[in-house]
Amino acid sequence: MSDTRGEAVLDLAHVGKGFGGTVVLDDIDLTVPQGQFVALVGPSGAGKSTLLRLVNGMHLPDRGTVRTLGVDPAACSRRELRALRSRVGFVFQQFGLVGRLSALENVLMGALATLRWPRYGVMSYPRALRERAVHQLDRVGLADQRFQRCDTLSGGQQQRVAVARTLLQRPELILADEPVASLDPAASAMVLDILKRISVEDGISVVCSLHQVDLALSTADRVVALRSGRIVLDEPAAALSAERLHALYEKAGAHGDRH
């Protein structure tokens, strides 16, 4: 089911979560070893976003236990939770950038957890951090756009800035919630390629929710499929065929996830 390259960075056991009477996740068991790229697939409403938010403590589980990098978010104080989050990168579908600010300043915000006070303006961040931030922008191919306002960048460029912000955290685990759902195919391939490269080069685990089956198969080491809050498939990507995954979606459509 999963290879054993290293210690588990993520371990969910019997996790359940509901919102106001609706069960979103039910009895989820998931272990992710270090360095693995996991694609989380499934129709919208299957619980992918909720699962990712349980991992970094933005939601807390109703049942079961979550261990992220060996830490239980539910047992954390606010300070401990901040410390845990600074070790976990999170990439959002809608980027979460401040459009009025430069790409560089947005990247620098990724390092706020290492600083004591609030910062305002690029020059208020330490020089060493600025150098590291430019380096990360270079890794995503946007070093020349560093002083450009983020709202003037294309969607794909904005998502790459968001990835650079995550990289500045020096994360031990990256969670990505539909990172390419708002992008065109070329930009999607580029962003996923960057995430994959980071995973391979830095040995970081990535858990990435996707709804494009072909992208999941071409990028991930392992595919986990969710439907109606349950894991219905968990296999290495190499052993999977696109037909089987498509069938899963069609079944979901027939069962009426869409009503």
Added chain:
Amino acid sequence: MVIGTERRAAHAPENAPAAGPLRPPLGARTVVAAGLLTAAVTVTCVTFWWIGLSPSTLAAGLGDARRLLERMLPPEFPAAGDIAALIVETLLIAVAGTGLAAAASVPLAFAAARTRPGRSWTRSAARLVIVLTRAVPTLVFAILFVRAFGLGPLAGALAVAVHSVGMIAKLLTDAIEEADPLPAEAVRACGARETQVALSNVLPRVLPAFVAAVLYRLDINIRASSVLGVVGAGGIGVALQTALGSLNYRRAAGIICVIIVLILLLELLSVVIGRRSGQDRSAGPAALPASARARHDVGWDRHRALRFAGAGTAVVIFLAALWSLDPRPDRLADAWPNTREMLTGMWPPAFSAEVFTGVLESLLIALGAASVGALGGLALALLTAGNVAPWRPLAAIVRVLVVVVRGIPDLVYALLFVAALGLGPFAGFLALWISCTALAAKFFTDALERLDPVPHEALTSVGATRPQAFAGGIWPQFVPSFIGNGLFVADLALRESIVLGVVGAGGVGYLMQESIATLRYDVTCAIVIVITVVVYGIETLARLARRHLL
């Protein structure tokens, strides 16, 4: 079923009896609008009765006003040096007060915003501070601070600051709550603290709204600080009060002229700045500048340099203004015993029939003046608004007149009417009526000019007469903003009518000043509580009415 009806209607002769009712059902909007209209008419009648307004008193009043005007002409101007010093002091009070308020409103707004996770009692406390400081007018704070800090501009600046905090913080809170929550969530996911999320992530996004609110407030505060001198809190109002007190009406007229010129210049400046900043926004984004050679350097370009210089200049001017108020530690320490005496004296608040009668009189003056003023303002707006004005030269003249009349603070009108007609609510009503008319005229003109021109054109093109095109193409569109702006005028008038009594023009202001002068702080506290409740109540009613209409 619907199709069936349509088919029948299409085939029936035109004079056949209709299938459904011909009278439209009564909508909630109609009910609210009719209710407001009835309330306005009733309140106006009650106000007229209360202040004893009749054709004969009005005629006598006009005669008195004419005689006063004769005694004021020609205006006599004080020495240029004196007047310059007073103007500078007025501006410094406004700048220092607004700056202090801007600084204080940032933490307050973040504490009050509903976006922040965390304990809710801090949020409730912050909201209470905002409501309280917004409800109590600057002049009331000025009277209190003159007690605590002594006569002079320090008390004035603090009064300006405390009252402005509420408004700036409210506008900032709204901006924070309307801002996209995702970028904040993204930095929270990086492990940032709440203070870092607020100042590094949210503040940059609400900065344009914040700067706009501060500049708007600065504009209001310069007007307000020109009359703070009436209660001894510094600025050019001191000279006005002295001149009127010594019955030197020609000197008073000169000072009023100076105030008008000052405010007109301000108006001009804000128009120019508004145009400039509009241009700046339209300029494109900066590409990577050549000067950013080092890879970690900030790229300095013209816009960044201008912004930086502008912000730096503003801070320097603010600090200079603060310094000029002479806030020495020993002076501030001296104020503490006074403040403590005031605060302990405030409890328990002494409610009395006098307090309630005073507030009722203020309320009547405000609502009556706003109702009559809205009507006059509508008439003026119909003369000036570009899309309805019958004759352009007249429109231009009325427009300038409205700006001049609006520029003079209500308290100046009140001082003049008290001088002409004697003490009492009649003087206050007339003063507020004039300023409400001008204010309403401006709001209505703006609203009329923003309307969609197409319905009017469509009606004209099918041969409607001018009145028909107005009634069909403009008026229905305009009603919601007429009522909304009318309510806003009433809201502003209420805050003003509370302080008119300070110069003897009726309402609770006189009782307030007297209670402080005679150290009856428990009465002061009762008045402040009643005022806050009434102002907040009227504001809530106005908000509800607006929500049901718009």
